[in-house]
Every structure is written in structure tokens, then in C-alpha cells.
Amino acid sequence: NAGVTQTPKFRVLKTGQSMTLLCAQDMNHEYMYWYRQDPGMGLRLIHYSVGEGTTAKGEVPDGYNVSRLKKQNFLLGLESAAPSQTSVYFCASTPPDLTGELFFGEGSRLTVL
């Protein structure tokens, strides 16, 4: 079972470039999340979605946009990358059931020069 798949796994960008991270899950989960993790820090929520066509801001949404056009996919976009966005990005999904655990992708390491 694939679970949660993130692409790409590694990317180097120049300041000002744009890119999109794709998260795909095959578990039919309603809820999906994008987190970033910087050295010495926990996971910080960027944006999340509680269903197809819906998105909401998390703790650190500035500089990012997201879309959930299909239930299985959650896209994270950087319109104009900045060095401060150098980070490891994790996608996760879960069912709406309160007892449901989060399933994570393997992470995407992004470096902005």
C-alpha cells in the first residue's frame, strides 16, 4: 500500500522561483495537512483541508497556497520562494474520526538559495 506519497522528495530552488509540492493519499481520507519542520522545531501547520474543495490556514500560511481539487490530492504551492522557506515539508492525512491517527508522507526537503 502506498499510503501518503509526496513528490518531489528533494528540490533546490532559487529565490523568486515557484514550485508545487504534491501530496497523494490512497486511503480515502477526508482530512489532509501540510506541515513544515525546521531544525530544532516541531511540526508547524501551514494549511489543511477537511474535504475536497475546502482549505484553511494553519499556523504559518504566509507565502504558501494550497488546493484540494481532488479528494486524494493536496497541493502546496510556493509562488515566489524565499530562503526562509528552506525546510522539510510533511504531508499527512487522516479520517474525520477523532480516534484516527495521522499518516505521514516521507517528507520533501526544499532548499531555497
Add this chain to the structure above:
Amino acid sequence: RKEVEQDPGPFNVPEGATVAFNCTYSNSASQSFFWYRQDCRKEPKLLMSVYSSGNEDGRFTAQLNRASQYISLLIRDSKLSDSATYLCVPRNQGGKLIFGQGTELSVKP
């Protein structure tokens, strides 16, 4: 006040020791709670979930104190392989999942 707070540590303990960390949360509507383990900034893996007062799984015990709004994780007979960062996340109806900063544990020989 942060929504979820953890002592970042590091907690340095010898093998065989018992260690405990707490996670405090501010949203009183939180109904379920999860402890995740993370190794070297890889993806977090579920360690334990807590829905009522507590849960036990082998050497690991999680306790929930709703009155004081914290959950604790107790690790008995620590192993070298327990060295990791432990993250907590409360869950409520809204869908927004905020993690604590994580507590780093280092178990030494």
C-alpha cells in the same frame, strides 16, 4: 500561550531509567490525544493514542489529566533505541491539528 507546549529537552538518561515528559494543551475541547515518535527528522510514527484517562503499551504509558489539560508519556526501562523526539498532538472536532514542539530524548549506555 501556545496551543500545545512541550519541554524541548534534551532529556539525557541512562539505559534502564524511567523518564516522563508532559504535553500541555490549551483547547479544552480536545477529545483525543496522540504521541508520535520522530527519528532524525524522518516522518513521525504513531506511538500511542489516548482517548480516556490513559493507555499502556509495554514499557510506554500515557496518562491524560483533563482538569489540568496535559498528557504525559512515561517510558520505563529505557533502551538506546528509544532515543528520538516525541511529539504530542491533541485532536478536536475542527480538524486543525497542532503539534507540540517535541521533546528530545537521548538514552545513553
